[in-house]
Amino acid sequence: MLSVSDLSVGYKGLLAIQDVSFEVRSGEIVSLIGSNGAGKTTLLKTILGLIKPVKGEIRLNGQVISGLPAYEVVKKKIALVPEGRRLFPRLSVRDNLLLGAYTVESKAQIAESLDAVLRQFPWIKERADQLAGTLSGGEQQQVAIARGLMSRPELLMLDEPSLGVMPKLVTEIFSTVRHIAGEGVTVLLVEQNVFEALQICQRAYVLQTGRIVMEGTGSELSESDLVRKAYLGM
Ligand SMILES: Nc1ncnc2c1ncn2[C@@H]1O[C@H](COP(=O)(O)OP(=O)(O)O)[C@@H](O)[C@H]1O
Numbered sequence: 001m002l003s004v005s006d007l008s009v010g011y012k013g014l015l016a017i018q019d020v021s022f023e024v025r026s027g028e029i030v031s032l033i034g035s036n037g038a039g040k041t042t043l044l045k046t047i048l049g050l051i052k053p054v055k056g057e058i059r060l061n062g063q064v065i066s067g068l069p070a071y072e073v074v075k076k077k078i079a080l081v082p083e084g085r086r087l088f089p090r091l092s093v094r095d096n097l098l099l100g101a102y103t104v105e106s107k108a109q110i111a112e113s114l115d116a117v118l119r120q121f122p123w124i125k126e127r128a129d130q131l132a133g134t135l136s137g138g139e140q141q142q143v144a145i146a147r148g149l150m151s152r153p154e155l156l157m158l159d160e161p162s163l164g165v166m167p168k169l170v171t172e173i174f175s176t177v178r179h180i181a182g183e184g185v186t187v188l189l190v191e192q193n194v195f196e197a198l199q200i201c202q203r204a205y206v207l208q209t210g211r212i213v214m215e216g217t218g219s220e221l222s223e224s225d226l227v228r229k230a231y232l233g234m
C-alpha cells in the first residue's frame with residue numbers, strides 16, 4: 001500500500017532522514033521504533049506531504065505521492081494522528097472530531113463518519129459536548145485517534161500515541177490501535193514504547209539517527225540483541 005524508497009529529508013542542509021526505504025502492506029500494522037530524535041516524526045510528516053524530501057520517492061498504491069501538498073495526500077486516504085495529540089482544548093470533543101473531516105466535502109458523508117466513529121468509541125459519544133481540554137491525557141489520545149478516523153483513511157499513521165498517557169491506560173491505547181486494524185485500516189505506528197509496539201505489529205523497522213538499521217517481524221525484533229539492549233533495557 002505504502003512504499004518509501006531511498007528517502008532523504010533535511011532541515012537546512014542537515015539530513016534527518018537518510019536513504020530510508022520501507023513498505024507497509026494492506027491490512028498490516030507496521031511499527032517504526034526509534035529513540036528521541038531518530039527522525040520518526042520527520043518521516044511521518046514527509047509521507048503526509050508537510051515536508052518535501054531532498055530525494056527519494058513515496059508511493060501509495062503504486063501512485064507517486066511525494067511532492068503533493070498535504071491536503072492532496074489526505075484526500076488519498078492517509079491520516080496522521082500527530083505527536084502530542086494537537087487537539088483544540090477550547091473546542092468541544094465533537095468539533096475536534098469534525099475538524100478531522102475538513103477535506104471531506106459532502107455534509108452527509110461527514111455526518112456518517114461522525115456516527116461511525118461515535119459507534120466505535122461509545123464513551124466519546126457521551127462526552128461529545130465537553131471541552132477537549134478537560135479530558136485526561138489518555139482520553140484526549142483516544143479522541144485524537146477518533147479524529148484521525150473521521151476522514152475514513154485506508155492508512156492511519158500514529159505518532160507516539162502512548163506518549164504522555166498514564167501507564168495503566170497505555171494498554172488501552174494499544175488495544176484501540178489493534179481494534180482499528182481489525183476493522184480493516186492499515187496502520188503505521190511510530191513508538192518509543194518499543195515493547196508494546198513490537199507486540200501488536202506484524203512487522204517493524206528500527207530507525208536510528210535517520211537510517212533504518214533493522215527490520216523484521218515483531219517477534220524477530222523483540223528477540224534481537226540490538227533491540228533488547230538498546231530499547232528494551234535487557
Ligand atoms: N523543524 C525542525 N528544524 C530543524 N531540525 C529539526 C526540526 N524538526 C526536527 N528536527 C531535527 O531532526 C531530527 C529528527 O527529529 P524528529 O523527526 O522529531 O525525531 P523523533 O520524532 O524520532 O523524535 C532531530 O535531530 C531534530 O532535532
Ligand SMILES: [Mg+2]
Pocket residue numbers: 040041042083159160
Ligand atoms: Mg517525534
